[in-house]
Amino acid sequence: MINSNNNWYYWLNSPYADGSGTVRFVSADGYVGSLHAADDSVGVRPALHLNFSSAIFASGGSGTSSNPYLVTRGSSAPDDTTAPNAPSGLSSANVAAMTLTLNWTTSTDNVGVTAYDVYRGTTLIGTVTGSNGSAPATTYNVMGLTAATNYTFTVKAKDAAGNVSAASNAVTVTTLNDDD
Secondary structure (H helix, E strand, O other): OOOOOOOOOOOOOOOOOOOOOEEEEEOOOOOEEEEEOOOOOOOOOOOOOOOOOOOEEEEEOOOEOOEOOEEEEOOOOOOOOOOOOOOEEEEEEOOOOOOEEEEEEOOOOOOOEEEEEEEEOOEEEEEEEOOOOOOOOOEEEEOOOOOOOEEEEEEEEEEOOOOEOOOOOOEEEEOOOOOO
């Protein structure tokens, strides 16, 4: 929770010309000052200066080393209308009476896959997402099944713009008997 009695520092649009290691800040009471960036009380270190005469937008990527963010300069971010390709190689593993694991091959997208929706028949049963900019996992643990019952599963990939792929191959699995 933010405490208004503490100073909260903000980068300002204009660089501070007194030295490359100095930053300007605005404190909670409105005071504009400058400190050396190495001073632990500042909490930020300048990395670059952006000219805001034109808008800058993140236009793709997931922020991972294999799929870095893309940056576009312009008045608006480009529309992403391309859906990811369908996940492939859907298979089951660790089949038990009431649980099983689904595995599939990573989908690709022109910008980046952000999630996978898992379906039992036509019912959405779960979504796999990445965390901290990482790509989503390609595995899902299904629980709450009934013993000795046939189930059919598919997976669809999604991107940040909400585009959804076609369904993966369908996999039909029969859960084990309670006795197995």
